[in-house]
Amino acid sequence: MLGLPKGSLEDSTKNLFAKAGWKITTSSRSYKPAIDDPDLDGRFVRAQEVSRYVEHGFFDCGLTGYDWIQENASDVVEVCDLIYSRASVKKSRWVLCVPESSPIMTPQDLAGKRVATELVNTVKRYFASLSVPVDVEFSWGATEVKVPDLVDAIVDITETGSSLRANKLRIVSTLMETNTKFIANKQSWANPAKRRKIETIALLLTGALEAETKVGLKMNAPRTALDAISRAIPALRNPTVSPLSHPDWVALETIIDENVVREIIPQLKALGAEGIVEYPLNKVVY
Numbered sequence: 001m002l003g004l005p006k007g008s009l010e011d012s013t014k015n016l017f018a019k020a021g022w023k024i025t026t027s028s029r030s031y032k033p034a035i036d037d038p039d040l041d042g043r044f045v046r047a048q049e050v051s052r053y054v055e056h057g058f059f060d061c062g063l064t065g066y067d068w069i070q071e072n073a074s075d076v077v078e079v080c081d082l083i084y085s086r087a088s089v090k091k092s093r094w095v096l097c098v099p100e101s102s103p104i105m106t107p108q109d110l111a112g113k114r115v116a117t118e119l120v121n122t123v124k125r126y127f128a129s130l131s132v133p134v135d136v137e138f139s140w141g142a143t144e145v146k147v148p149d150l151v152d153a154i155v156d157i158t159e160t161g162s163s164l165r166a167n168k169l170r171i172v173s174t175l176m177e178t179n180t181k182f183i184a185n186k187q188s189w190a191n192p193a194k195r196r197k198i199e200t201i202a203l204l205l206t207g208a209l210e211a212e213t214k215v216g217l218k219m220n221a222p223r224t225a226l227d228a229i230s231r232a233i234p235a236l237r238n239p240t241v242s243p244l245s246h247p248d249w250v251a252l253e254t255i256i257d258e259n260v261v262r263e264i265i266p267q268l269k270a271l272g273a274e275g276i277v278e279y280p281l282n283k284v285v286y
Contacts, residue, residue, distance in 0.1 A: 002042035002201075003050040003062025006031065009180065010044060012084055013063060019208035019282050020201075039197055048118075051076055051183060060188035061198045067094060067157070067178035071122050077184040080202045084180060084209060090159065091177045094119055097144075097169040098153045107173055110134050110153055116146050117155035119175075126155075126175050144169060207283035215261060216279045218253040225272040226250060232267055234260060255284060 004013055004024070014024045023036045031044045045053065050064035051074035061079070069076065083091060096115075098104045104113075111132050116139040117123045127134045139146065143154045144167040155175060158164055164171065182202050188194045221229050226241065229252065233239055239254035252273075256264065261278055268276060 001058065001060050002035070002040055003053055003059035003064070004033065004042050004044045005047035005050060005063055005180075006044040007046060009047060009063075016082070016084060016205060016208055019211065020204040021283075048072075054183050054185050057185050057187060059185065060194055061182065061184040061201070063180055063182055065092075065178050066181050067092075067119060067122070067176060069181065069183065070176070071119050073121070074183075075186065077186055077189045079182045079184050079198060080206055082180045082182055082205055082209060084212075091179045092157050092159045093177050094122070094155055094157050094175045095164075096153060096155050096172045096175060097147070097164060098172055099148050100168045100170045102148065102152075102170070104153065104172060108132055113152035114150075115153045115155060116143055116151040118143070119155060119157075122175065123155045203285060204283060207285040210284040210286070211281035213258055214255050214281055214284055215258045216253065216255055216281055217261065217264075217276070218251065218279075219268060219273040219276040220244065220249055220251050221268075221271070221273045223248050223250050226252075228271050229268060229273060232264065232271060234264075255281065 004010070017024050022040070024033045024042070026033045026044065033042050033044060035042055043059075047064045048068050048071070050059065050062040051069045051072050053059045054062045054076050055072075055074045063082065069078070096107060104110060107127065107130055110127075111134065114135045114137060115123060116137050118139055120136055120138050123136045127136070137151070139154070143156045144163060147154055147169070153172070154169075156164070157178070161171075182205060184198050189198065217233075230239055233252075233254050234256055239252045242251045242253075244251055265276055265278070
């Protein structure tokens with residue numbers, strides 16, 4: 001039984017599973033997906049709740065943020081990191097923010113003041129660790145608009161910081177970094193058959209994420225240029241070299257970061273490579 005995050009991560013999660021080899025389909029407003037694997041069943045629930053349901057055994061495994069594992073103090077197995085989101089492949093941050101014009105410069109300046117957040121337990125623990133007394137209240141959303149009229153500061157999540165800048169907010173401190181994690185129930189992890197399945201899912205999801213920033217590249221090249229071309233290619237490993245029917249030519253194939261392709265292809269062409277083909281990847285498994 002698989003716990004999947006409903007909401008902002010839903011589409012990106014289904015896309016990630018599709019690249020990993022599992023097709024997950026849902027009907028409108030449905031929380032019970034169809035998965036093309038007879039060994040898997042699942043439910044879409046809010047990411048805030050996934051870790052609790054995994055800990056309690058309703059889900060054998062699931063995907064949720066590290067922030068919600070900490071917020072719920074869930075006792076689960078953290079199988080692997082899956083750094084993806086609706087907007088980027090970077091980790092997100094929970095940050096303490098005040099209006100740009102606020103005189104507050106440090107967390108200590110908030111002593112006796114009010115802070116709004118969705119991450120209530122974590123924020124309480126943070127200020128308790130600093131011995132700073134604050135009133136922490138739960139925010140149901142649109143947290144950015146509550147300062148300075150309703151509260152003195154907020155703790156909110158950000159990926160790029162654009163929403164904070166748009167609302168004229170200034171970051172005072174960072175409480176934690178977070179990303180999606182694949183987690184498992186401890187009893188399920190101890191079951192050999194379930195653990196094998198969970199580890200397979202983790203392997204292929206990780207491989208699908210690795211492939212998102214990489215492409216395959218293959219080409220033909222004169223054997224005399226092989227050393228120069230091999231040095232020019234920033235490969236994961238040494239490129240695969242295969243003989244061609246013409247003894248003076250070889251075929252090369254490798255995997256490289258997508259953002260260097262535009263620079264490397266003209267260089268390869270200048271070194272004598274021909275028939276250069278770039279192709280997308282679904283998974284890269286180390």
